[in-house]
Amino acid sequence: MPILLKPGREKSLLRRHPWIFSGAIQNVDEEPASGSTVDLLSFNKHFLARASYSPHSQIRARIWTFDDEPVDKEFFRKRIRSSLATRHSLLVPQHTDALRLIYAESDNLPGLIVDRYGDVLVLQSLTAGSEFWKETIADVLLEETGLKNIYERSDADVRELEGLPSIAGTLRGSSITQLPITEHNLKFNINLQSGHKTGFYLDQRANRQRVRELAKDRDVLDCFCYTGGFSVNALSGGAMSVLSVDSSADALELCKENAALNDLPTDRHTTLEGDVFHLLRKFRDEARSFDMIILDPPKFAPTSAQVDKAARAYKDINLLAFKLLRPGGILVTFSCSGGVDAALFQKIIAGSALDAGVDAQIVEHLSQAADHPVLLSFPEGTYLKGLVCVRG
Numbered sequence: 001m002p003i004l005l006k007p008g009r010e011k012s013l014l015r016r017h018p019w020i021f022s023g024a025i026q027n028v029d030e031e032p033a034s035g036s037t038v039d040l041l042s043f044n045k046h047f048l049a050r051a052s053y054s055p056h057s058q059i060r061a062r063i064w065t066f067d068d069e070p071v072d073k074e075f076f077r078k079r080i081r082s083s084l085a086t087r088h089s090l091l092v093p094q095h096t097d098a099l100r101l102i103y104a105e106s107d108n109l110p111g112l113i114v115d116r117y118g119d120v121l122v123l124q125s126l127t128a129g130s131e132f133w134k135e136t137i138a139d140v141l142l143e144e145t146g147l148k149n150i151y152e153r154s155d156a157d158v159r160e161l162e163g164l165p166s167i168a169g170t171l172r173g174s175s176i177t178q179l180p181i182t183e184h185n186l187k188f189n190i191n192l193q194s195g196h197k198t199g200f201y202l203d204q205r206a207n208r209q210r211v212r213e214l215a216k217d218r219d220v221l222d223c224f225c226y227t228g229g230f231s232v233n234a235l236s237g238g239a240m241s242v243l244s245v246d247s248s249a250d251a252l253e254l255c256k257e258n259a260a261l262n263d264l265p266t267d268r269h270t271t272l273e274g275d276v277f278h279l280l281r282k283f284r285d286e287a288r289s290f291d292m293i294i295l296d297p298p299k300f301a302p303t304s305a306q307v308d309k310a311a312r313a314y315k316d317i318n319l320l321a322f323k324l325l326r327p328g329g330i331l332v333t334f335s336c337s338g339g340v341d342a343a344l345f346q347k348i349i350a351g352s353a354l355d356a357g358v359d360a361q362i363v364e365h366l367s368q369a370a371d372h373p374v375l376l377s378f379p380e381g382t383y384l385k386g387l388v389c390v391r392g
């Protein structure tokens, strides 16, 4: 079904951006079904792209292809093969059996996330289009990977904007919800049912490895530790001590389990349940200090609307962290807020050091792992920013 765009509104498509907002649409003859495939035409009726239709979302159409080709099972096979080939060429599967195979818009498959945990694929469908093709996509995934099990985690809040219900459970094969994965020779227990995102923060893989390299002989404070991705790596890297802080008792239990799973010196590991904002103040008042502090908080600003509040929160924890760092100590600080870009994040961290009264240098810029690529025509795919700072 053809959809005509308003005059001039073809520009973003000519730059190969994969979204069309409702305001760009001139007219729709007959409302297409949710998720069905539509042709986007310029005002003078030139074919621009083939897309999925989202009647409930402000992002009314998402591009499957800019070519005049059918969108069918073979189309998804071609796209999926290309994503799998990229991961292999990047050597990611050599380092881990848990990786992102398909990262939505960045892999030219809007709304579709597929992660692999051992022999289980976890599928997250976020849009009407990926939902429409879900069963076909599941078939192709099994055919192309040779795996048998798919667990579905289509329970992200953004589905509401698409008018889709929350769905979680086994989509194909047997019901496996818990399994160990191995990353850079370290094991982690993953719960596919209740774990954050699809089970684990796969995007931090390279940064966990970096923390492992830098942690030797240091007293490490891992804030917002979740199930211990950074803590386990710091211990494995020879940290003198690791204090893992999180507000979730369940996460801390898993953090301890993950340390034990790797035969790491658990006498050097302590977990502490609490609010990081409060605990950092308490540590300051007690004049405690550390050689390495990791700050990996949850998304404070999912969109630009919450930027000011988020900036204050980042400033607060980073300022306190700088105060708790011994001279020569390392701050590894992250923001996964889409609404806070890298330049703003660096400005916030600069302000934090200034107000903490310490000199610090950025020695490294960190980002999301290679299996979370960013399509150049879709910069919105960038979200994770990290800085490694050394206190003077």
Ligand code: SAH
Pocket: 196, 201, 204, 223, 224, 225, 226, 227, 228, 229, 230, 245, 246, 247, 248, 251, 274, 275, 276, 277, 296, 297, 298
């Ligand atoms: N660093 C982790 C991911 C962090 S996710 C990893 O690499 O795996 C964010 C974590 O912050 C969650 O575990 C959540 O329970 C915790 N959290 C959120 N707000 C918090 C707060 N105010 N104080 C302490 N922990 C908090």
